[in-house]
Amino acid sequence: MIADPERLSIDVTADDSAVEADVSVSLGLIVTELVINALKHAFPDERNGTILVDYQSSGQDWTLSITDNGIGMPEGNEAPKAGLGTGIVEALVKNLEGEITLADAGPGTIVKISHQQGKGSRTDVSKAA
Ligand SMILES: Nc1ncnc2c1ncn2[C@@H]1O[C@H](COP(=O)(O)OP(=O)(O)OP(=O)(O)O)[C@@H](O)[C@H]1O
Ligand SMILES: [Mg+2]
Structure with a gap:
């Protein structure tokens, strides 16, 4: 997937906890879509960069x-149109039952998904994926 590993790298940090199988499948699909987004959209023109996945x-x-x-996600009128990935x-x-937060990573983009026991879902960030 990364043609030139000198140009882009992926770091993964995670604690050693375990989750139910169905939760892990969903987390895996989310990670896949968001990492592909970073690879597809964040580093145009052969830019160098790093993607960090943390759990x-x-x-x-x-x-x-x-x-x-990478280049970050434009906001306001410039905000990109949500694609299929966002919906998924x-x-x-x-x-x-998680919550999505999208923020400027200065430079770049951070998409955070958090689950807090007893808190309902909130997924109103339409351009997070
Ligand atoms: N990490 C990112 N950095 C910069 N722009 C991003 C990033 N992730 C998403 N975007 C922007 O947000 C848009 C919407 O992303 P989304 O995943 O919904 O659609 P897509 O990736 O274009 O298509 P699909 O996911 O359906 O294949 C993208 O087209 C892109 O312009
Ligand atoms: Mg996408």
Whole structure:
């Protein structure tokens, strides 16, 4: 997938917790879509960069984040149109009763998905995937 590993790298950090099989399948699909997004959109013109996938949990609460140091996501009128990937990620996150936050990673983009026990789902960030 990465034609030139000198140009782009992926780092993964995670704690050693375990989740149910169905949750892990959903987390895997979310990671796949968001990492592909970073590879497809964040590093045009052969830019160099890094994608970081992080997963940390505490009891039943967990946070997954995918961060890139690419061109960032335009906001306001310039905001990109959500594609199929956004819909899939939103549906998966809703199913996991999680919340999506999209932020500027200065430079780049950070998409954070967090699940807190007792908190309902909230997936109103339409351009997160
Ligand atoms: N990491 C990122 N950096 C910069 N722009 C991004 C990033 N992720 C997404 N985008 C922008 O947001 C848009 C919407 O992403 P989305 O995943 O919904 O659609 P897509 O990747 O274009 O198509 P699909 O996921 O259906 O194959 C993208 O077209 C792109 O312009
Ligand atoms: Mg996509």
